[in-house]
Amino acid sequence: MTQKKGVLNIKLTKQNGKLIHTDASDTSLYKIFIEALEEGQSVDVFFDAHVNNGTYAQISKLKVSIRELATESGHTFEEIQTLVKEKAGLCWEEHCKSFAVCSIDELNLAIQAAIEIGDHLNLNLRQVFAK
Numbered sequence: 001m002t003q004k005k006g007v008l009n010i011k012l013t014k015q016n017g018k019l020i021h022t023d024a025s026d027t028s029l030y031k032i033f034i035e036a037l038e039e040g041q042s043v044d045v046f047f048d049a050h051v052n053n054g055t056y057a058q059i060s061k062l063k064v065s066i067r068e069l070a071t072e073s074g075h076t077f078e079e080i081q082t083l084v085k086e087k088a089g090l091c092w093e094e095h096c097k098s099f100a101v102c103s104i105d106e107l108n109l110a111i112q113a114a115i116e117i118g119d120h121l122n123l124n125l126r127q128v129f130a131k
Helices: 024-036 055-073 077-087 104-120
Strands: 012-015 018-021
Touching: 018 024, 055 077, 055 104, 077 104
Parallel strands: none
Antiparallel strands: 012 018
């Protein structure tokens, strides 16, 4: 059995005690993702409740992108995370700022850095940040 690799990023909204797809395109993306999986394949799921500032969603998408960059480049997650932080200006001397304490603007710089690194590797990460 060949395991399929993939990332699904959709929005769900709680209504009447259930999580439902926010729009029809998310429903379609979900179905396509499920159909592409092999029978018995495991999937990691991460739920992130949105807050007004959006930083948790930014960090989540950033980490998905860093993981994708690491996989495609052959580097570790930590190496790519440091590279993104350096390119975004979040490192000084031998210390890098944690994404958890970054402002929205700093996270936007990191997102742009990840996208540019993806472009260099012919990997389009814009779709991860589209929603």
